[in-house]
Amino acid sequence: MAVKAAGAAKRPGQLTIVIKLGTSSIVDEKTHEPLLPILTLIVDTAVKLRKNGHRVVIVSSGAIGVGLRRMDIDKRPKHLAQLQALAAIGQCRLVSLWDSLFAHLSQPIAQILMTRNDIADRTRYINAQNTFNQLMEMGVIPIVNENDTLAVSEIKFGDNDTLSAITAAMVHADILFLMTDVDCLYDKNPRTHPDARPIEIVDDISTLEADVSTAGSSLGTGGMSTKIVAARLGTLAGVTTIITRSSNPGNILGIVRHLIRASTTNSPSSESDDQKPNSLLSKTTCLNVTDASTTEDAPPPLHTRFLPSNDPIQDRYFWLLHTPSPRGTLYIDVGCYRALLNKAGLLPVGIVDVQGQFGQQDVVRLAVVEGGSPSGQDGRRPEGTPQEVGRAVVNYSASEIKRIMGHHSVEIVDSKYRAACRRAFAASRKVEAYQVVGSRKRTTNDAMASTATTLKGQPLEKPLLDALLRRRMFYTPSFEIYNGVGGLYDYGPPGCALQTNIVDLWRKHFVLEEDMLEVDCTVLTPHEVLKTSGHVDKFADWMCKDPKNGDILRADHFVEAVLEARLNGNKEARGQKVEDKDDAKKKKKKAKSEAIALDDAVVTEYEEVLARIDNYDGPQLGELIKKYQLKNPDTGEIPSEPVQFNLMFQTSIGPSSNLRGYLRPETAQGQFLNFAKLLAFNQSQMPFASASIGKSYRNEISPRAGLLRVREFLMAEIEHFVDPQGGKKHSRFHEVEHVELVLLDRDTQLSGKTETRKMTVGQAVKERLVDNETLGYFLARIHLFLQKIGVDLSKMRFRQHMQNEMAHYACDCWDAELFTTSGWVECVGCADRSAYDLSVHAKKTGAPLVVRERLDEPLTIEDWQVDIEKKKFGPQFKKDAKAVEDALLATTQEQREKMASQLADAGKVTLEVPGVADGKVDLKSDLVKIEFRKRVENTREYTPNVIEPSFGIGRILYALIEHNFWTRASDGGDEARGVLSFPPIVAPTKVLLVPLSSNAQFKPAVKELSQKLRRLGVSSRVDDSSASIGKRYSRNDELGTPLGVTVDFQTLQDGTLTLRDRDSTTQVRAAEKEILAAIQSLVDGTKDWATISAELPKFEGQEVEVATR
Template sequence: MISIQTKRYSFNLKKNFPFEFKTLTQQFFRVKLYSSMATFNRTTLEEVLKKRFFYTPSFQIYGAVAGFYDYGPPGCALQANIIDLWRRHFILEEDMLEMDGSIMTPAEVLKTSGHVDKFTDWMVKDSLKTSDIYRADHLIKQELETRLEGDKQARAKLDGNVQSEKSKKKNDKSQMVKLEDSVKAEYEDIITRISNYNGVEIGEVIRKYNIKSPETGNDLTEPEEFNLMFESSIGPTGHQKGYLRPETAQGQFLNFKRFLEFNNDKMPFASASIGRSFRNEISPRSGLIRVREFTMAEIEHYVDPNNKTHSRFNEVKDIKLRLVPRSVQSEGKMDPIEMAIGEAVEKKIVDNETLGYFLARTYLFLTKLGIKPDRLRFRQHMPNEMAHYACDCWDADIHNSYGWIECVGCADRSAYDLTVHSNRTKEKLVVRENLAEPMIYDKTVLEINKKVFGPKLRQNSKTVEDYLTSLNEEQLEALKKALEDGNGTTKVPGTDGNQYEITSEYLTIKRQTFTEHVREYTPNVIEPSFGIGRILYSLIEHVYWTRKDDEQRSVLSFPPRVAPFKCLLVPLSNNPAFTDLVDELAKRIRKLSIAIKVDDSSNSIGRRYARNDELGTPFAITIDFQSVNDRTITLRERDSTKQIRENIDTILQVLKDLLEESTTWEKVMETYPTFTQQELD
């Protein structure tokens, strides 16, 4: 049986769709489905994860709270191994400076960074039930996907094909509606672009396509912004407002001067941080994909804005990535273009070498983890979804049963973060570089006449001065022209938002020549940001499969480097004759720093193997009565189930070599004879 399960539909391909499988995958998913997904069943996988305690909803015996999860022993180990590989791949190989910052952040910091005002999603409510609240873009996407599925069912019925079980259910008549081609195209276009819509556009879509509350069929309220940060207070008085951090980046920016000093004032360099972040999602869903508390791993690479080359770019320039640039998306398509990152940078599809370098390094990290390359793409942000200060931004999207999921964001954030924090605190977050030749240049500058400015504006002088000193050269020239056009008088906003009248008597704006022997600049920041939970779940789906001879036997084929347990130590039975040898081997293996699991339960050897295949344990050492007599043991490989039998020292050395990746199982099988033994249930 071949079956497919998506987040809304599950059906049997052979029974319900007699036409070619390739055609189905192209039409139903609008993206290529991969062979590993053909037999994938999320319900079965979730049962395995629950049974083996990879993770579980938090506070479950109290009814649970959406968006929070607890990791069990294998989940903890898997996450720790992913983080360890991330740290080795980036922090150690790139000589980054790691820090661990506070998760509680004063409101003033996040006000300056823009999170208080702009870190929002759009939500709508059931107009007659205040308890039903939805994230607007997700609700629209879900509804339009349902209608498109109904169109497919209707067309399949007209073509003489049997509709799916989903469309046979009662109260599912909406699934069987044939759409006009133009309407279908509109739906597909909206689904592609919905994450970039503003509140007005979302409201128009809801009204135009008559989208209702999915629970009651009632009308929906107008979209309203909801800030995603968890608000708190600092100290016993409650007067100092704070938030649980929505990202780890701000702590790194605030410590820039210390990083630079620690790095002996050398540029470029990178800081990194791994830790918990919090986002008060409107409607958490899809397991670990959208949660309210999660682990992030973020890099802030500081670079000269006039030189964004990377010293190691030649090492990665020939790596081919599956790119979805803006030019493709603007045509309403999402088909990746395979291209070497060097070519993408040369053609300015990717803005600069440093950004391209990190895209390639991200690809190498994810594929090293076990993410399938043909289910990984890099999508460029469209102009309307990118922050105004960003030069370029790409997402590493991983395909799983929930669709294409953004798991890594890689952005050139320009000098925005360091600039706004510097302006707010008056602390210079800059790099000073001695010049071989002095630099002579003209610059428009502002001089405030303090003798007039203060007495005239009185208590408002500070708010107006803060505004004026924040202006760049272009803005100063515009202010100068406004004063000239207004006969020496104009109005300017203060930082409090009010308008104030100023005159030419208050200030002077002029061009001035400067000679500098030291260049001072604010670095630009290239930021790769990794969502560890999303990567973890996607990896689980990518390595999950079932044995051909028994679909009930699930396997998680984690690469040994990230597998929660590296080796199973299993005696043939719980006979006391095996106890001493099991204890001896367990101590020796643990001294090699190898994570093992001893299973001396009364279950059959086959069931114990199967149980640890579900944990993703790549190797198993078995002790039997022959082991007690001649000290030979067997080593079993998880995926092939093949075994070798050698003396203890040889097996332990082979195991060590396999885990250190100095050999492979294929080479082991060429070196040692296969040991044949039937695995009993």
């Protein structure tokens, strides 16, 4: 049953006050008699506070002291059993005394006895909060003491000062009074230093330099040092903590009156009445004692006031850090700690050691280890303990975490432990709380400028560019006359030509240059393939439907949006600032917020749900929708039960519809499945790479931003297979190590920053910023390719994936991101897929997706080996013999060791074989022998690792258009004309042929020139319309045509031609042969326009009309 804390609503000006009384404050140290005069004054003070509208809690010691008096014992005993007995005796008399004194003033009280163990469980902690809140709502004063009768050292708070601070945090107190035998703290011991000065205000407790030599009494367990600890706990929880003399409890009234008066005096008149109660005692409103003389009233009694933290720890985190006793320790590395500070994930790779035996939902410490495991080489832990940095509630036991710690998720092949990894560590929900100082969240679309700019630095007007692309038919919505389908586009002639040129250059740059093996695999992919690869499970989202308008909502985004809207409405109702925390990548629909105040407990519950939002499955999300009555803000309706939605397009293969399949979500799987054949084609030589260019499909929930998020797209992917031994070096790395890359690494993002670093790839690999040479080599080659096609290098960066955002198959990944009007867009991913894909497909099918190479020297290995009695094995299992044999040979060394023992003891062993009989078969010792013996290996067998550069051609194409777009004014200056300055190598059309007029005399010359350009492999387009030359050039500038050739009357006379440059609009004139040679060199990229214009005569004799559309 879910338990939630009751609301603790307060009236304006009402304070919750906790008063802590030590044993020496209420029991005489010598006679052990209760100090009735002081107790009477305390009761009188508490009742007056209640009559003034405040809520009061008393934390009282003294049970053992009163028990000593009752049993006539002089000294406090040392044995635990004696102390517990005295506590039981004294507590009875003490609460009777409290009840008698309060009854005279008609004030009801309640007794609450606690140990740390009582509130170590979160549910019991909330139950305790409920009890406190209900008692105070009823006008009752709770009197709290530690249950010394049952407490042992492991479950004690240690002293009642600590208990009072935790109680103050539980009840969301405004003030905690720690009553002691001195007026306040001093900078020196006042008993030995007459010049000691009182410390009246403590702003930052960490800088406190005070004399804390006051020891605890002979009856109690505390002293001044324990009060400093309690003050630290109280201020962290947002509680003003005060130390003052216990012999005059009336001081409490004077101090409270002073604080309220000071708050009223110093608060601006415009301040809202809806402020939270703690604002009454904030740093901006607290009045220094020494300033009290400026008021008409007398100064308050001497006291030391500890001001509350400006950023108090939330209730749940305070509970986790200070109430449960940790059952063990997770030692984490520095990178993992940085991730936690930024609320990223605690992944198994970040855990370097586990200490203690703990189970699910136990509390553990988090400790940072510098540079690896805290255990020494001999297995013993070194002296000293790594610093504790926080605590966590674990969802899995110590033994389960030990199995997967230190591993990337892709290395955990066993599905059971991959699932444990996801549930335990994904998206930081493994750690439910930790102490955080100044945490920040990374924003994916941090703007390097407030607006995207054109190639010439002008503000990029997206509507102007969109109009150009539609007008010139670069691409257009598919099925537009049928109102179209979201996320589907058709490329027009220029868009198709641009895409083809990019792909052709990609093939030359990678496939030809690297001797890659290109394959073209089928789009249709059977279910089993994508189930094994993880795509069937990983590409599923939970969706729900609005019953009124039929809108499809992603369930987790819907729950998140509505709860965040309610929390924002709560802040608005309380007059607090509401921050916009929309995630640019999720693009989730924002729910409208209404200014409605929520109970503190409800706020806490909502925050806890949001903290776990990534962990809920469909049924759980459905329960949340019902529980909180979450409604679609557009219709006011509660959506239907969530159902799973897979992002792959599903289909049936064949007429029987029995074979399920999908349109592939990536081209990679075909390359992995053909690995053995490709290796053989490559004459078993390693390393090698395969490549594939083709369409992939993803059924996007809400496609948007044109070509940036579509449902059908062209990909170009490389799978570079490399031997994991030797550090994944690359033989050609030296050729690119000088290439400078702009890098945004993981550590920088973890610090909450987005500043990039520019360095050579050689330096990045040397510093291990980039993990290995092969990964670095391909990052450099990607950079060079994007530069070659015309990407603006000032708008390109390589961003390293955070641990919790990598794909299920990756152990490291860098994205080439290009800046557009949609922010930073991932256009190329370069992932280290480790051996994930080959391993899972080999395990599923039994196919040997491995490399075998002859060793220079034989290798002697000792291990458990399986011998099968073939003559008996076949007849025994018949058609299932192959399946049983495969399952037997697939066993691990650990399994074989256990099986050998079982064969020796029982003469048989049970083996799990899915699909055979009931899934298990018995193997007797006459069929199988398992022995530990030596064998000699002459060959080495290994599963290659894979480095995968994956290019989204559509995204690259669109970014390229934005990066090369700019405008120039017409002659009149009243209109901006768009220009696409594509490099000639990728421009859709290289040359525009323009006859001076429609005169028939020019047609033979134009036709012959067009043929010659085709023979050179240069695409051209003839524009012989009746428009002026200027207008014809203008519309082809929009198409990105870099060169224009004019055929005029002089051409007919001497064979010369004019050649125009698109960007500068300057021209040269020369003989046809020279012009054709210039065009060829410009298109090939061997020369630029500056070189051509220096080599050939400039043409200025003919004025070219500058046109407007």
